[in-house]
Amino acid sequence: MTDVLHLSDIGKSYGDLQALGGIDLTIPGNAYVSLLGPSGSGKTTLLRVIAGFEQPDRGSVRLNGRPIGHVPAHRRGIGFVFQNFALFPHLSVAGNIAYGLENRETGALTDRAVLRRKVGAIIDLVGLLGLEDRGVAQISGGQRQRVALARTLVTEPHLVLLDEPLGALDANLRARMRTELRQIRERLGVTFLHVTGSESEALAMGDTVLVLDRGRIAQAADADTIYNRPASPAVARFLNCYNLFDGAVDGEAFVGPAGRFAIGGGPRLPGGGPAYAVRYDRIEVRPVSAPPAPDEVRVEAAFVASEYSGAAVNAFFALDNGQVVEVEAHLSHRPPADYAPQQRYGLVWKRDRALLFA
Numbered sequence: 001m002t003d004v005l006h007l008s009d010i011g012k013s014y015g016d017l018q019a020l021g022g023i024d025l026t027i028p029g030n031a032y033v034s035l036l037g038p039s040g041s042g043k044t045t046l047l048r049v050i051a052g053f054e055q056p057d058r059g060s061v062r063l064n065g066r067p068i069g070h071v072p073a074h075r076r077g078i079g080f081v082f083q084n085f086a087l088f089p090h091l092s093v094a095g096n097i098a099y100g101l102e103n104r105e106t107g108a109l110t111d112r113a114v115l116r117r118k119v120g121a122i123i124d125l126v127g128l129l130g131l132e133d134r135g136v137a138q139i140s141g142g143q144r145q146r147v148a149l150a151r152t153l154v155t156e157p158h159l160v161l162l163d164e165p166l167g168a169l170d171a172n173l174r175a176r177m178r179t180e181l182r183q184i185r186e187r188l189g190v191t192f193l194h195v196t197g198s199e200s201e202a203l204a205m206g207d208t209v210l211v212l213d214r215g216r217i218a219q220a221a222d223a224d225t226i227y228n229r230p231a232s233p234a235v236a237r238f239l240n241c242y243n244l245f246d247g248a249v250d251g252e253a254f255v256g257p258a259g260r261f262a263i264g265g266g267p268r269l270p271g272g273g274p275a276y277a278v279r280y281d282r283i284e285v286r287p288v289s290a291p292p293a294p295d296e297v298r299v300e301a302a303f304v305a306s307e308y309s310g311a312a313v314n315a316f317f318a319l320d321n322g323q324v325v326e327v328e329a330h331l332s333h334r335p336p337a338d339y340a341p342q343q344r345y346g347l348v349w350k351r352d353r354a355l356l357f358a
C-alpha cells in the first residue's frame with residue numbers, strides 16, 4: 001500500500017504558544033486513521049496545516065510523494081468535513097453536493113448529465129436517495145452530516161480530513177454514523193483522517209490511532225496496541241480507562257502514596273514513567289477480609305458511588321490517601337454488585353495485568 005501523506009518535522013507556534021512541536025508522520029493509502037488528543041493538543045491545527053488553511057513555521061507536507069507546502073488549499077485535492085457541516089442553507093441536498101463540482105476553479109463541470117450522474121452516485125453511496133430535492137434545513141442532523149460528507153467525496157479527494165465529524169450528533173446517531181462512515185470509506189478506498197476528542201470513537205474507528213499530546217505524536221499504533229500498551233502514562237490517561245498511580249520502583253515493588261504493589265511478570269514500558277497503571281476492568285472487588293492470592297495485588301478502599309452506562313457499571317472507591325480508583329464491571333459478565341456507601345472493600349488485580357512505566 002502506498003502512503004498518501006507524509007509530514008516531516010511540522011512545527012507551528014502562535015506567539016509564545018507552541019501548537020505543533022515537530023510532527024513526523026506517514027499516513028497510508030486506503031486507511032481509516034483516528035487522531036485523538038485532549039483539548040488544545042493541536043488536532044485542529046494539524047488538520048489545518050495538512051489542508052493548507054494554515055502555514056506551518058517549519059517542516060514539509062507531501063501528498064502522494066509530492067511537496068504541497070506552496071499549493072493553496074483549494075488545489076490540494078484534500079477534502080475537509082467540519083463539525084458544523086457548513087452547508088449552504090439556500091441550496092437543496094443535491095445542490096449542496098454539486099456546488100463544488102460546478103464552481104471549481106479548474107475543470108468546472110458544466111455538462112448537466114455528467115453532473116447528475118456523479119451527484120446521484122454519491123447520494124446513493126452515503127444513503128440519501130429520495131432526499132435530493134429537499135432543502136438542507138428540512139433534513140435530520142445525521143442526514144446533514146451525510147450531505148457534508150458527500151459534498152467532499154464527490155470531488156474525489158486523495159485524502160479526507162474530518163474534524164470532530166460526529167460531535168454535533170446525539171449519542172444514538174453518533175454510534176450509527178461510526179459504522180456508516182467506516183463502510184462509506186471502505187467502498188471508496190480513500191484515506192480518512194478523523195479528529196476526535198473521544199477515546200472510544202478513536203479506538204472503534206481507526207485502523208491506526210494517532211495520539212497527540214501537547215503538539216507531538218505520543219503514539220501511533222493500531223487500536224489494540226494503544227488500548228493494551230499505551231506508550232506513556234499520558235496516553236493511558238487520555239484513554240480514560242486506566243487508574244494511574246505515582247511512585248517509584250523499589251526492588252520488586254512499585255511504591256507510592258497509594259501503597260506497595262508487588263511487580264509481576266507484566267511488561268515494563270519505557271515511556272514517560274515512573275508510573276503504575278491498572279485498567280478499570282482488570283480490578284475485582286472483594287470483601288475486605290478476603291486475602292489476595294500470591295499473584296495478586298490488593299489495596300483497601302471505601303466505596304463512594306456507582307455509575308451505570310448501559311452495558312457496564314463503573315464503581316468509584318477512595319483509597320486512604322484520597323486517590324479515587326475506578327472499577328468497571330461489564331454486566332454481561334456478572335450482575336451489578338450492591339456496594340454499601342463508605343464500607344471498605346479489597347480491590348484486587350493480577351500483578352501481571354498491570355502496566356509499569358519505568
Ligand SMILES: Nc1ncnc2c1ncn2[C@@H]1O[C@H](COP(=O)(O)OP(=O)(O)OP(=O)(O)O)[C@@H](O)[C@H]1O
Pocket residue numbers: 014017018019037038039040041042043044045046197
Ligand atoms: N489562531 C490561533 N491563535 C492563537 N492560538 C491558537 C490559534 N489556534 C489554535 N491556537 C492554540 O493552539 C493550541 C492548539 O489548538 P488546537 O485548536 O489545534 O487544539 P485541539 O486539539 O484541536 O483542541 P480542541 O479539541 O479543543 O478543538 C491551543 O493552545 C490553542 O489555544
